[in-house]
Amino acid sequence: MTTLTCIADYLSWTGFSNVEKIELGKLYVPYLALSIFMGVDMFARLERRISRASAARAKTQ
Numbered sequence: 001m002t003t004l005t006c007i008a009d010y011l012s013w014t015g016f017s018n019v020e021k022i023e024l025g026k027l028y029v030p031y032l033a034l035s036i037f038m039g040v041d042m043f044a045r046l047e048r049r050i051s052r053a054s055a056a057r058a059k060t061q
Contacts, residue, residue, distance in 0.1 A: 003032045 010024050
């Protein structure tokens with residue numbers, strides 16, 4: 001969330017050229033993409049684990 005806030009902030013700066021903003025984007029956007037990927041991956045893993053635990057519990061009852 002903080003990386004997204006930083007991106008939104010530097011995009012609003014008026015004292016810097018678009019080229020400078022693109023260079024900052026090259027630093028910040030990969031971190032944002034990585035964190036989104038990690039969040040989606042972890043959500044999928046947790047969802048699978050919860051589904052398996054629910055299925056196992058249903059079999060024993």
